[in-house]
Amino acid sequence: MTEIIGVVGAGYVGATTAAGFAHLGYRVGVVDTDPRKVHGISTGHSGLAEPGLDEMIDAAVRAEMLTASEHYETLAEATIVFVCVPTPMRSDGAADLTFIDAAIGGLRPTLGPGNIVVLKSTVPVGTGDAVDEAVRDLGVHVVNNPEFLREGHTVRDFLNPDRVVVGGEAEPAGRVAALYRDVGAPTSCVDRCSAELAKYACNSFLALKLSFVDELASLAERIGADIDEVTDIMGRDSRIGREFLRPGPGWGGSCFPKDIRALASIAEAVGLPMRTVTAAIDANEAQSERIVDIVVDTVGVDGHVAVWGLTFKAGTADLRESPALKIVGALRKEGMRVSAHDPTVTDRFALSARLPVEFTPESARMPSFDILADPSSIVPGTDAIVVTTEWEVYRSVDWSAVAHRSPRAFVFDTRGVVDARAVRAAGLRFRRIGVAES
The missing domain is CATH 3.40.50.720 (NAD(P)-binding Rossmann-like Domain)
Incomplete structure (x- = not known):
């Protein structure tokens, strides 16, 4: 038929x-x-x-x-x-x-x-x-x-x-x-149960992998290692593979956060808590908090921060459970002024129009911040730039133009997309999450 x-x-x-x-x-x-x-x-x-x-x-x-x-x-x-x-x-x-x-x-x-x-x-x-x-x-x-x-x-x-x-x-x-x-x-x-569990298992395992490499990046900084070199070596192992080995500000989106929590809930309901899963959830929450702590410790709570990237990853307009938005909210809660850029967000109205559909009521109550027309149009005197999404546009920024507007800006790259040499050549300070400071 x-x-x-x-x-x-x-x-x-x-x-x-x-x-x-x-x-x-x-x-x-x-x-x-x-x-x-x-x-x-x-x-x-x-x-x-x-x-x-x-x-x-x-x-x-x-x-x-x-x-x-x-x-x-x-x-x-x-x-x-x-x-x-x-x-x-x-x-x-x-x-x-x-x-x-x-x-x-x-x-x-x-x-x-x-x-x-x-x-x-x-x-x-x-x-x-x-x-x-x-x-x-x-x-x-x-x-x-x-x-x-x-x-x-x-x-x-x-x-x-x-x-x-x-x-x-x-x-x-x-x-x-x-x-x-x-x-x-x-x-x-x-059987149906195996198919149902397989989906949760796949997404939760990928989240576990991301949380592991995020914590590994923190360790690399502390002991003087380079996370990119470490993950390159890991990725050459056929048992591990190269996918999902790039550290960042945490994982988000429409699937990983809800699916890993659902798996934890399923296990808890039958009296078998999954400690690795709950640890990954905790580690993910801590990762965005760590980024905020680094920024605050470096520029102080009176600073102005530009956040580049609002979607949970590049290549999508999805803002759900975005670690970038969590970072924006935490920075504003600290009392810092924040402006932000994202290729999919043209203005504050466009962002607000998407929140009621894509966010739970709790996370939809985002504090106010300005939207930048392009990444180089940062507010003069900006103290820090935090790259939170791996959009291609951030690989080819005119750093001399950025330095002209904000010569004291400290650039924090959480995704490994920024050309560190170009940033430093423009006279700006730079820090790559997962790489020990020189």
């Missing part, structure tokens, strides 16, 4: 999943409760800073392979429906399944015997079993198919995945796995 695909949710995962399957030759319908997202998809725009995604959506819409709607009944013909809705973190660290429950409730009238509901959202172990119980009377199968999409690379990762993981009973899992046959990736068909 030729499957017809439904997708619930038009965010990073949903929009990419819908466009990706349409690109692979399936008819796809996507549903979202946000009329702006529906209009965007219908006109070839995702509203996301994902290379190639809008082009793929536009081509699918023009070929009449992709449609979008606010109404679940438009998925009545779908044989396989992917649920790609948020599972944000609750105050206790566990995953909030409110959107999952709403999606299943909305889908029920459209589902029939033999249909498959695929949970692509990251969900706690046992969620698939609960959903299966909720739709069993309809003769519907439930499969878990975790996503492994990196923000800024979602199209490439969908079409060229390292692996495809499908969890569920053999027949429906095989139908879902068959959808990916043209991407040529190895496929693991496992």
